[in-house]
Amino acid sequence: MNPAAAFVAALALLWGGLWGSFLNVVVYRVPAGLSVVHPRSRCPHCSTPITWWQNIPVLSWLMLRGQCFQCKAPISLRYPAVEVVAAALSLAVVQPWLPALLDAEFASWRLWLVILAEQAFVFCWLAIALIDADTFLIPDVMSLPLPLAGLALAAVVGAERGVSWQQSAAGSLVAGGGLWLVQWSYGRLTGREGLGFGDVKLLAGMGALLGIQAIPAVILAAAVQGLLFAVGYAALSGGKAMQERGLQSLRHLALPFGPFLVLAAVQWLLCQRMLLPLLQAYLDGQPLLGAG
Numbered sequence: 001m002n003p004a005a006a007f008v009a010a011l012a013l014l015w016g017g018l019w020g021s022f023l024n025v026v027v028y029r030v031p032a033g034l035s036v037v038h039p040r041s042r043c044p045h046c047s048t049p050i051t052w053w054q055n056i057p058v059l060s061w062l063m064l065r066g067q068c069f070q071c072k073a074p075i076s077l078r079y080p081a082v083e084v085v086a087a088a089l090s091l092a093v094v095q096p097w098l099p100a101l102l103d104a105e106f107a108s109w110r111l112w113l114v115i116l117a118e119q120a121f122v123f124c125w126l127a128i129a130l131i132d133a134d135t136f137l138i139p140d141v142m143s144l145p146l147p148l149a150g151l152a153l154a155a156v157v158g159a160e161r162g163v164s165w166q167q168s169a170a171g172s173l174v175a176g177g178g179l180w181l182v183q184w185s186y187g188r189l190t191g192r193e194g195l196g197f198g199d200v201k202l203l204a205g206m207g208a209l210l211g212i213q214a215i216p217a218v219i220l221a222a223a224v225q226g227l228l229f230a231v232g233y234a235a236l237s238g239g240k241a242m243q244e245r246g247l248q249s250l251r252h253l254a255l256p257f258g259p260f261l262v263l264a265a266v267q268w269l270l271c272q273r274m275l276l277p278l279l280q281a282y283l284d285g286q287p288l289l290g291a292g
């Protein structure tokens with residue numbers, strides 16, 4: 001890797017880590033209806049404000065050995081874990097664009113818009129996944145802007161991203177509308193009211209960003225991975241967790257769907273840039289991995 005690419009990669013990691021730190025605040029405060037900017041972060045145990053050096057992504061947690069500087073209350077491993085994941089996602093989004101970014105001919109504000117917007121989506125999805133896992137709810141304030149943002153992005157840099165505004169609009173309507181119909185019918189049939197349709201808005205946003213071509217794979221991958229997780233969770237806990245929660249069978253194990261949708265959408269976004277070019281090369285008849 002040349003020095004310029006390494007520098008951009010390091011910057012992307014730092015950028016993602018800082019956003020991860022902010023996402024921890026969002027995940028904690030948004031479901032509680034608190035402001036994400038005010039007041040400053042405090043130790044939830046002793047309320048001592050957290051200073052800047054105790055707030056450096058990952059490093060501070062390591063330096064503090066996972067304890068509050070003041071009261072020694074343990075700080076959850078989830079905080080640095082979210083920062084690491086956000087940093088890795090930030091780099092993963094930048095990576096396919098690195099050659100173009102370092103090529104003066106292709107580097108432009110449009111390229112930066114693609115990268116920053118895709119990162120914004122991924123960070124937003126990460127926060128939504130964590131909030132859904134915690135509370136079984138997806139806040140409208142986070143899910144509702146995404147379909148519009150995805151459509152706007154497709155209108156401006158659709159050519160660069162390979163998602164036209166038509167594909168974006170169709171993806172949003174088909175994905176959101178389809179899931180809405182499923183949830184609505186399910187509610188009607190089972191008489192279970194109170195579905196928040198958070199997943200519908202989330203999936204509509206994914207359709208808008210990734211285009212209609214992504215929707216079948218995203219839904220299938222989310223459903224399969226959700227099912228595998230449920231089976232694995234039940235098997236690993238040896239039925240103990242099920243008993244504790246008074247569940248007779250796997251059918252009664254309620255899992256939020258949001259985190260699995262997010263997982264699948266991120267997988268699509270990242271794989272598309274690596275797998276589709278390979279597939280394209282194969283279809284074009286170019287030798288692939290020595291075969292052909």
Ligand SMILES: [Zn+2]
Nearest residue numbers: 043046068071
């Ligand atoms: Zn404390």
